[in-house]
Amino acid sequence: MKNKKIILGITGSIAAYKCCELIRRLKDKGAEVFCVLTPNAEKFITLLTLATLTEKRVYTDLPRKEILRDEVKTGEIEHIDLARIADLILVVPASANTINKLSWGIADNLLTSVILATDAPVLIAPAMNSAMYNNPLTQESIARLKQIRGFHFLGPVKGMLACGDGDIGRLIEIDKIVEKTFTIIEKKEKSKLKGKKVLITAGPTREDIDPIRFISNASSGKMGYYLAQEISQRGGKVILVSGPTQTPVPEKIKTFFVNSAEEMYQKVKFIFTSLDIFISAAAVSDYRPGKKLSKKIKKEIKNLNLTLVRNPDILLEMGKKKGVITPKILIGFALGDKNSLEEARKKLKEKNLDLLVLNPPEVMSKEETQAYFLYPDKKIVSYPKIYKRELAVKITDEIEKLV
Numbered sequence: 166m167k168n169k170k171i172i173l174g175i176t177g178s179i180a181a182y183k184c185c186e187l188i189r190r191l192k193d194k195g196a197e198v199f200c201v202l203t204p205n206a207e208k209f210i211t212l213l214t215l216a217t218l219t220e221k222r223v224y225t226d227l228p229r230k231e232i233l234r235d236e237v238k239t240g241e242i243e244h245i246d247l248a249r250i251a252d253l254i255l256v257v258p259a260s261a262n263t264i265n266k267l268s269w270g271i272a273d274n275l276l277t278s279v280i281l282a283t284d285a286p287v288l289i290a291p292a293m294n295s296a297m298y299n300n301p302l303t304q305e306s307i308a309r310l311k312q313i314r315g316f317h318f319l320g321p322v323k324g325m326l327a328c329g330d331g332d333i334g335r336l337i338e339i340d341k342i343v344e345k346t347f348t349i350i351e352k353k354e355k356s357k358l359k360g361k362k363v364l365i366t367a368g369p370t371r372e373d374i375d376p377i378r379f380i381s382n383a384s385s386g387k388m389g390y391y392l393a394q395e396i397s398q399r400g401g402k403v404i405l406v407s408g409p410t411q412t413p414v415p416e417k418i419k420t421f422f423v424n425s426a427e428e429m430y431q432k433v434k435f436i437f438t439s440l441d442i443f444i445s446a447a448a449v450s451d452y453r454p455g456k457k458l459s460k461k462i463k464k465e466i467k468n469l470n471l472t473l474v475r476n477p478d479i480l481l482e483m484g485k486k487k488g489v490i491t492p493k494i495l496i497g498f499a500l501g502d503k504n505s506l507e508e509a510r511k512k513l514k515e516k517n518l519d520l521l522v523l524n525p526p527e528v529m530s531k532e533e534t535q536a537y538f539l540y541p542d543k544k545i546v547s548y549p550k551i552y553k554r555e556l557a558v559k560i561t562d563e564i565e566k567l568v
């Protein structure tokens with residue numbers, strides 16, 4: 166973990182003192198540790214202890230309250246700087262309050278702001294009274310953070326709690342946290358995607374009818390954006406070409422926004438030859454109006470006939486160039502269920518794909534999905550119920566095998 170920058174978020178839990186051992190262990194492995202405390206954490210552990218152990222300035226709430234040691238580059242926007250320098254963010258111990266806030270994107274102190282702004286992997290070790298942990302709201306927050314943001318969770322475990330209960334809620338052993346930290350960083354360090362140029366298309370396309378009307382679909386772009394996030398976290402150089410969406414684009418990802426299928430095609434063609442991997446996750450409209458009217462269609466027209474013409478099949482066109490001109494790895498998506506498997510298999514072959522992910526149409530814009538992975542050797546793997554964030558990890562793991 167030499168020179169790896171680890172942000173250690175500490176919250177208002179009685180287990181905060183255990184951080185001292187964690188800092189020592191991480192530093193023994195060569196990591197640099199930057200402590201960020203919630204205002205409540207300051208009541209449980211002293212800044213002096215943390216600054217001495219980390220040999221660094223300790224970061225407290227917004228606006229900056231106390232500086233014990235001047236360290237690292239800091240600009241005016243502290244939470245963004247910290248979010249950017251992090252190789253990994255740990256929240257140890259994580260209180261119920263902070264977990265619940267994080268799951269709703271609340272950024273009301275330095276730690277929650279850093280986590281909302283980061284693209285780095287986040288590992289959370291909760292510690293709390295068992296009733297707080299078992300509360301359905303806390304459970305829902307943990308599930309949301311895992312599914313929507315791909316956060317890692319460790320523990321809590323059963324054992325004697327400060328409140329006198331002997332149930333679940335105790336902070337997991339520091340050894341396990343160090344081990345998991347190491348595994349996450351190693352996954353990133355050893356990833357074969359490091360430095361690979363990856364183009365991902367995402368979202369719907371919009372085919373204009375007149376200056377204000379268009380044909381489109383319900384794609385939210387989430388699948389492509391989650392893939393961009395995951396691949397970038399493993400060190401890939403990701404470029405996103407996205408249709409118009411309401412979904413926020415992940416931090417640090419170079420993104421080009423396009424409107425129509427034709428625009429998307431032109432952009433992809435332009436970037437294609439310099440790529441290692443192409444992932445087509447966009448829901449490209451198959452058809453567009455034959456001509457775009459320059460003036461708004463008047464409602465006085467009683468019956469309106471719209472002639473639609475075929476749009477370019479971007480993936481098919483790119484599939485023809487695969488291997489001749491880079492990239493060598495092509496991944497595609499198709500809409501359908503188990504009745505469409507045969508058709509999907511044809512598509513995989515026709516488009517020269519290494520992996521085709523088949524999703525049912527009703528999952529468009531949802532977080533949860535169902536998926537079949539189809540491979541050229543006719544193998545099929547089914548995921549009956551999976552969150553798109555988790556699916557992005559599985560797809561990226563498959564890509565790692567192909568590189």
Ligand SMILES: Cc1cc2nc3c(=O)[nH]c(=O)nc-3n(C[C@H](O)[C@H](O)[C@H](O)COP(=O)(O)O)c2cc1C
Nearest residue numbers: 176177178179203205206260261262263292293294
């Ligand atoms: C002595 C004491 C111990 C506490 N221990 C915990 C704990 O282990 N876990 C937890 O979730 N909350 C614990 N709390 C409650 C939190 O400190 C409280 O919810 C606070 O708002 C958390 O703020 P933060 O998440 O911004 O740090 C404790 C409170 C006190 C007074």
